[in-house]
Amino acid sequence: MKFIPVFDIKVGRREKKYVNDCLKNSWLGQGHYVSKFEDRLSSFINSKYGISTTSGTTALHLACATLGLKEGDEVLVSSSTNMASVFSIVYCGAKPIPVDISKENWQMNINDLKKKITKKSKAIMVVHLFGHSVDMDPILRIAKRFNLKIIEDCAESLGVRYKGKVVGSIGDIGTFSFYSNKTITSGEGGMITTKSKKLYEKAKKLKNLAYGKKNKFQHELIGFNYRMPNVSAAIGLGQLENINEIFKQKKRIYNRYKSNLKDIEGLNFPKIEKWNTKFIMWVMNIYLDKKFPLSRDELAKKLLKHKIETRSAFVPANQQKTLIKKYKSFRKFKCPEADFIMRNGIYLPSGNTISNQEIDYVCEIIKKIVKRN
Numbered sequence: 001m002k003f004i005p006v007f008d009i010k011v012g013r014r015e016k017k018y019v020n021d022c023l024k025n026s027w028l029g030q031g032h033y034v035s036k037f038e039d040r041l042s043s044f045i046n047s048k049y050g051i052s053t054t055s056g057t058t059a060l061h062l063a064c065a066t067l068g069l070k071e072g073d074e075v076l077v078s079s080s081t082n083m084a085s086v087f088s089i090v091y092c093g094a095k096p097i098p099v100d101i102s103k104e105n106w107q108m109n110i111n112d113l114k115k116k117i118t119k120k121s122k123a124i125m126v127v128h129l130f131g132h133s134v135d136m137d138p139i140l141r142i143a144k145r146f147n148l149k150i151i152e153d154c155a156e157s158l159g160v161r162y163k164g165k166v167v168g169s170i171g172d173i174g175t176f177s178f179y180s181n182k183t184i185t186s187g188e189g190g191m192i193t194t195k196s197k198k199l200y201e202k203a204k205k206l207k208n209l210a211y212g213k214k215n216k217f218q219h220e221l222i223g224f225n226y227r228m229p230n231v232s233a234a235i236g237l238g239q240l241e242n243i244n245e246i247f248k249q250k251k252r253i254y255n256r257y258k259s260n261l262k263d264i265e266g267l268n269f270p271k272i273e274k275w276n277t278k279f280i281m282w283v284m285n286i287y288l289d290k291k292f293p294l295s296r297d298e299l300a301k302k303l304l305k306h307k308i309e310t311r312s313a314f315v316p317a318n319q320q321k322t323l324i325k326k327y328k329s330f331r332k333f334k335c336p337e338a339d340f341i342m343r344n345g346i347y348l349p350s351g352n353t354i355s356n357q358e359i360d361y362v363c364e365i366i367k368k369i370v371k372r373n
């Protein structure tokens with residue numbers, strides 16, 4: 001069997017056609033694919049406005065800046081996430097407050113969130129992790145009670161639904177990533193979505209250096225250049241038009257792994273909660289408990305010997321050395337369930353083009369490793 005990467009992508013016919021259109025007409029920087037991609041994506045997630053950016057990270061920073069987060073503010077954020085979520089808060093001078101996850105479903109733990117609210121809290125950044133939604137109703141209630149803004153980081157959850165509502169359309173601002181390993185890709189890229197005209201106008205201004213209206217070079221705010229190139233938008237649009245096929249592949253991969261691995265003692269799958277009315281696997285996660293004969297790292301090492309690539313779970317914010325050094329109080333923010341997943345979580349090869357035969361091979365090897373130990 002050839003090497004099985006943890007992720008791969010497929011570029012389709014439409015992406016090639018749209019990119020060729022850009023090249024043929026020299027539409028490289030800004031062009032109509034950008035606005036088309038923004039319109040299609042925002043309507044796909046039932047939001048009103050879409051503002052494209054250069055990455056999921058810049059989308060998050062733009063969201064924080066648009067909401068006016070600043071020094072002295074605290075933002076509650078899922079501890080277990082890609083650190084882009086957490087760093088975007090730091091870029092604005094605000095302080096991230098790591099909130100634990102639930103070990104069962106890997107999403108933000110509402111009880112821990114309640115404990116960590118202070119007078120300085122200004123916003124909650126929920127991260128819909130791995131294609132599963134956060135339980136949003138209690139978060140909406142808490143946000144209302146304490147007057148907090150909500151940013152939904154949907155980088156890993158495009159098209160996912162919470163009680164029928166598409167994530168990214170529930171809070172004040174949703175953010176997306178189109179990096180190559182995301183549900184759809186534009187190579188690099190991101191987007192923010194909102195239903196508020198006021199937030200839309202501010203974000204649009206900030207993203208494009210806040211050029212002046214009367215005199216272009218008299219800038220209205222300290223803005224950024226987070227403009228998505230037209231060529232990237234062309235790829236993103238092509239991918240979006242093929243999203244149902246991508247969903248189909250993801251479902252196939254998830255179901256195949258799950259049925260192959262369901263009877264292995266000590267090997268668990270994150271739970272899919274009832275509120276998550278549309279789950280779309282981002283990557284195939286499992287976590288190991290004491291009944292599993294090997295540690296997560298031993299399993300990863302053995303799989304690699306069989307040319308099977310895997311990835312360990314996130315190191316949560318509360319365990320990040322740079323953040324602990326920056327914020328003295330960080331050590332007191334305990335997140336034991338995020339720590340457990342950091343040690344025991346792993347994801348298996350989940351690229352959209354992985355064949356059933358390759359999935360069966362990965363599962364057979366896992367079973368063999370278990371038998372031998």
Ligand SMILES: Cc1ncc(COP(=O)(O)O)c(C=O)c1O
Pocket residue numbers: 055056057058081082084085127153155156177178179189190
């Ligand atoms: C939850 C989450 N947020 C943000 C990002 C950052 O996105 P990007 O790599 O496009 O900057 C990622 C990337 O993997 C992510 O998983």
